[in-house]
Amino acid sequence: MGDEGKWVVVAAAGDVAKGAMKAVGVAGLDLALYHLADGTWCASDNLCTHAAARLTDGWLEGCTIECPLHAGRFDLRTGAGQGAPIEDDLLVYPVRVEGDDVLVQLPAD
Numbered sequence: 001m002g003d004e005g006k007w008v009v010v011a012a013a014g015d016v017a018k019g020a021m022k023a024v025g026v027a028g029l030d031l032a033l034y035h036l037a038d039g040t041w042c043a044s045d046n047l048c049t050h051a052a053a054r055l056t057d058g059w060l061e062g063c064t065i066e067c068p069l070h071a072g073r074f075d076l077r078t079g080a081g082q083g084a085p086i087e088d089d090l091l092v093y094p095v096r097v098e099g100d101d102v103l104v105q106l107p108a109d
């Protein structure tokens with residue numbers, strides 16, 4: 001186990017407008033990249049923790065993503081579920097921007 005995960009470029013910053021999100025496949029993971037309206041970037045697993053729905057098919061509002069299937073909500077800053085029907089929090093990933101590259105830190109092996 002390393003201490004630090006690897007940073008990987010997942011998108012060009014100019015490709016994801018503020019208030020938009022994008023599904024990105026990287027290293028076998030299905031991730032969701034979010035560009036919040038305030039300019040903050042967040043990333044999470046794209047699969048909802050409740051059932052089989054992809055969060056990038058849902059609705060992004062502020063720092064909250066709402067699942068398209070049963071309207072479960074997660075706080076993207078922490079991954080915390082925001083009540084029923086969500087029982088398990090969402091895995092979120094650190095994001096940073098370098099120039100026009102958006103990088104996500106993957107978990108260490």
Ligand code: FES
Nearest residue numbers: 048051067070072
């Ligand atoms: S699948 Fe996301 S809330 Fe049910």
